[in-house]
Amino acid sequence: MSVMSPPRSSAAPRRPVVEERPMRHPDSSSRAVMTKRGWWLVLLNFLMPGSAQALAGNRRLGRFGLGSTLLLWTLAIIAVLFALLAPTAGLSIATGAWIPDFLALLRPLPLLIAQGLLIAYAVLWIVLTVDTLRLVRLVKTGPAARFGIAGLAVALLVVASGGAAYAANVAGTTRDTLGAIFQATGPVVEPSDGYYNILLLGADSGEGRDSMRFDSISVVSVNAETGATTITGIPRDMPHFPFSEGPMQDKYPNGHEGHADANCGWGSGINQLRTEVEVCQDGTALYPDAEANGSEPAIEATKDAAEGILGIEIPYYVFIDMHGFASLIDALGGVDIEVAQRLPKGGGPAYPGQPVDEWAIGWIEAGPQHMDGDTAQWYARSRYTTDDFDRMERQRILQQAMLAQFTPQTVLTRFQEIAAAGSDIVQTDLPQSLVPFLADLALKAREQPVTTIELTPKGGIDEHNPDFAYVKELVHNTLHPPTPTAEPEG
Numbered sequence: 001m002s003v004m005s006p007p008r009s010s011a012a013p014r015r016p017v018v019e020e021r022p023m024r025h026p027d028s029s030s031r032a033v034m035t036k037r038g039w040w041l042v043l044l045n046f047l048m049p050g051s052a053q054a055l056a057g058n059r060r061l062g063r064f065g066l067g068s069t070l071l072l073w074t075l076a077i078i079a080v081l082f083a084l085l086a087p088t089a090g091l092s093i094a095t096g097a098w099i100p101d102f103l104a105l106l107r108p109l110p111l112l113i114a115q116g117l118l119i120a121y122a123v124l125w126i127v128l129t130v131d132t133l134r135l136v137r138l139v140k141t142g143p144a145a146r147f148g149i150a151g152l153a154v155a156l157l158v159v160a161s162g163g164a165a166y167a168a169n170v171a172g173t174t175r176d177t178l179g180a181i182f183q184a185t186g187p188v189v190e191p192s193d194g195y196y197n198i199l200l201l202g203a204d205s206g207e208g209r210d211s212m213r214f215d216s217i218s219v220v221s222v223n224a225e226t227g228a229t230t231i232t233g234i235p236r237d238m239p240h241f242p243f244s245e246g247p248m249q250d251k252y253p254n255g256h257e258g259h260a261d262a263n264c265g266w267g268s269g270i271n272q273l274r275t276e277v278e279v280c281q282d283g284t285a286l287y288p289d290a291e292a293n294g295s296e297p298a299i300e301a302t303k304d305a306a307e308g309i310l311g312i313e314i315p316y317y318v319f320i321d322m323h324g325f326a327s328l329i330d331a332l333g334g335v336d337i338e339v340a341q342r343l344p345k346g347g348g349p350a351y352p353g354q355p356v357d358e359w360a361i362g363w364i365e366a367g368p369q370h371m372d373g374d375t376a377q378w379y380a381r382s383r384y385t386t387d388d389f390d391r392m393e394r395q396r397i398l399q400q401a402m403l404a405q406f407t408p409q410t411v412l413t414r415f416q417e418i419a420a421a422g423s424d425i426v427q428t429d430l431p432q433s434l435v436p437f438l439a440d441l442a443l444k445a446r447e448q449p450v451t452t453i454e455l456t457p458k459g460g461i462d463e464h465n466p467d468f469a470y471v472k473e474l475v476h477n478t479l480h481p482p483t484p485t486a487e488p489e490g
Contacts, residue, residue, distance in 0.1 A: 022037065023037060023040070023041070023055040023056045024055060024056045028137070028140050031140065031141060031142045032142070034136075034137065034140040034141045034142075035141040035142045035145040035149075037056075037136070038136040038137075038138070038141045038145065038149045039145075039149060039152075041055075041056060041132050041135055041136050042132060042133075042136065042149055042152055042153045042156065045128055045129060045132040045153070045156075046156040046159075046160060048066065048069060049065045049066070049068070049069045049124070049125055049128050049160075050062045050063065050064065050065020050066035050067070050068070050069055050128060051065075051066060052128070052131075052132045052135060053065060053128065053131060053132075053135070054066060056135045057131060057132075057134075057135045058131070061128075061131065064124075065124060065128050068121060068124055072117070072121055075117075079094075087436075087439075087440055087443070088436045088437055088439075088440040089436075091435070091436035091439055091440075092436040092437075093110060094110055094111060094114070094174075095107065095110070095111065095174075095178060095432060095435060095436060096108060096109060096110050096111070096432070097432060097433040097434075097435060097436050098433075101185040101186075101433075104184040104185045104432075105184075107178075107184060107432060108175045108178075108179065111171045111172070111174055111175040112171075112175060114168075114171045115168045115171040115172045115175070116168075118164045118165070118167050118168035118171065119164075119165065119168045121164050122161040122162075122164040122165045122168065123161075125157065125160050125161040125164065126157065126161055129153055129154075129156075129157045129161075132153065133149075133150065133153055136149060136153075138150060169416070170415055170416075173415065173416055173419045173420075174419070176419075176423070177419040177422060177423050178432055178435065180423040181422060181423060181426050181427075181428060182428060182430050182431060182432040182435060183293070183294040183428075183429055183430065183431045183432065184431075184432055185431065186293060186294065186429065186430075186431035186433075187431070188431055188433055188434050189313075189315040189316070191224035192312060192313035192315075193312070193313075193479070193480070194223060194224055194225065194479075194480075195221045195222060195223055195224060195312070195479060196221070196222045196224055196316075196438070196441070197219055197220070197221050197222075197312050197313060197314045197315070197316075198219070198220045198221075198222070198314070198316045198317065198318055198430075199217075199218075199219055199299075199302065199303050199306055199314050199316070199317040199318070200216070200217075200218040200219065200220050200231075200317070200318050200320070200399075201214045201216065201217060201299065201302065201317060201318070201319045201320070202214065202215055202216030202217075202319075202320045202322050202325070202395070203215050203216075203274075203319070203321065203322060213236070213271045213272065213274055213275060214236060214270075214271045214273075214274060214302065215236065215271070215322065215381075216236070216322075216380075216392075216395050217233070217234040217235075217236055217270060217271065217302070217306070218231050218232060218233050218234065218395075218396070218399070219231070219232045219234070219306055219310060219312070219314060221312070221479055222438075222441050222445065223441075224441070226444060226448070227440075227441040227442070227443070227444025227445040227447075227448065228445065228448050228451070229403075229445045229448070229450050229451070230450070230451040230452070230453065230478055230479060231396055231399060231400075231450060231451070231452050231453070232310060232452075232453040232455070232475060233392045233393075233395070233396055233452070233453065233454050233455060233456075234270060234306060234309060234310075234455055235269075235270075235388065235389070235392065235455060235456060235463050236269060236270060236271035236388070237269035237270075237271065237388065237463070238269060238270050238309070238455065238463060238466060239256070239268040239269055239464070239466075240255040240256060240257075240268050241255060241256050241268075241270055241305050241308060241309050241466075241468070242255050242256075242305075242308035242309065242468055243255075243256070243301075243304045243305055243307075243308040244304045244307035244308045246304045247286040247287065247304075248286070248301050248304050248305070249304065249308070255268075256268045256270070256273075256305070270302065270305050270306075270309075273298060273301045273302050273305060274298040274299075274301075274302070276301075277297050277298040277301045278297070278298050281297075283296070283297025283298060283301075284297060286300075286301070287300040287301070293429055294428070294429040295317065295429045299317050299319065302317075303317060308468075309455075309466075309468060309471060309472075310471065310472060310475045311471075311472030311475060311476065312475060312476075312479075316428065316429055316430050317428060317429060318426060318427075318428045318430070319426070319427040319428065320425055320426060321424075321425040321426075321427070322377065322380075322381075322425075323425075324421070324424050324425040325373070325376075325377055325380075325425060326372075326373025326374050326376065326377045327373060327420075327421040327424065327425070328373070328402075328418070328421040328422065328425060329371070329372065329373035329376045329377070329402070330372055330373040330417070330421075331414055331417035331418045331420070331421040332402065332405045332406070332410060332414065332418065333405070333410060333414060334370050334371055334372050334373075334376075334405075335370070335371050335376055335398065335401040335402055335404075335405055336368065336369070336370050336371075336401060336404075336405075337368075337369055337371055337376070337379065337397060337398065337401050338367070338368050338369075339364055339365065339366050339367060339368075339369050339379070340366065341366050341386070342363055342364065342365055342366050343363065343364040343378070343379060343382040343385065343386070344356050344359075344360035344362075344363055344364075344382060344384065344385055345360060345361050345362040345363065345364065345375075345378040345382070346359050346360045346361045346362070346378075347359070348384045349384065356384070356385060362378075364378060364379055364382070376398060379394055379398060380394055380395050380398050382394075389454070389456040389457065389458060389463070392454060392456060393454060393456075393458070396452050396454070400450045400452075403442075403445070403446065403450065404446070406442070406446070407446070451478060453474065453475060453478055455471060459474075460474075
């Protein structure tokens, strides 16, 4: 009769929980173990928020943190892909440009949602970091490590949640800036002969200027396919100009006439239009839809004049208030300009023949200069030692220098300052729905030289008696260069 041995257990002896799951059930009596675990939990919380809780704490909170992190990374990757492969479409989605005009109130919604998600994620990161420090149990770590672990957690929290908070602030600033500058609704005019033509106006709204005259008048023509840009400068005193079809052409069928009344503007120069339309004409009757479309009667009259002079369609305008112009230059970090000749700063002589050294408050020296906003403004305004045509050329040089400074790096690093300055000094009737496309063209334009046309003696134009037929031909041939034809073989 055999003796039966006791049954053998098929299960191997279990390892202690401390060995199986040291992150969740550490050996709290070992400072070395707790210190090592503490460093790991803090790093994991930074690299993958929620993972510290999934390993050592509340798994539900951990899963929520991990899910939120994966969602944010997914959205970030999608945004990067749009930026690289389809920037216009990506910007259109972000700014709500795809939303039709009758739902224009919803256009800020995408950026508002993005801002809300980023703020929520920043708050979640704070919660996860505080909970991670609780899980670390600093009192069980090494005395020296306690301060290091806590300091690292706080530093990583500032980097991570601070970055999310900054991105949320950028989203909010972008939304506010778009609403402050661009029109929420408005017709998107198709390119005219392949170009978007925009009237660029500059004037100073400083104290004592109840009715501003446009000190700078240009037309920016942007090729709708290539982004190639041409800037045409119109002398502010150009006389007897024609108007395109509209109320001003009806009033002046043979070209703009001068006035003897100073209240209506002396002479017949184009920069007198603002005073004339605002003071001596019923501008609202002439252009009843101007204000509803984000414009002004005087600006619409100047558009019609520029169209009549250049022979091109100009549906939009951008007005820059020179009173705050320096702040935009400073927001860009200054501009680099090659100064052709020494120029004085200052408001000009107090009496005829006063020496420049007596009234000049400073000088802009010839040669390469990195200008801040104040210096750039004097560079564009200075005229007492040169003439208006030289001043026009300098304004065009400054415009090109500013375009060159609008790099992605500058915009990203100085976005808040640029947005604030732009909201204060820029007025336009460009609709928000057109912004993504124009931004894409602006990126293309930076890769190409800017062509300039000056309607001055330097450009072959007699400013006192301009040949407007020749001006239109010059503009057309510059925007649409004739295609060279091959010579027939002999």
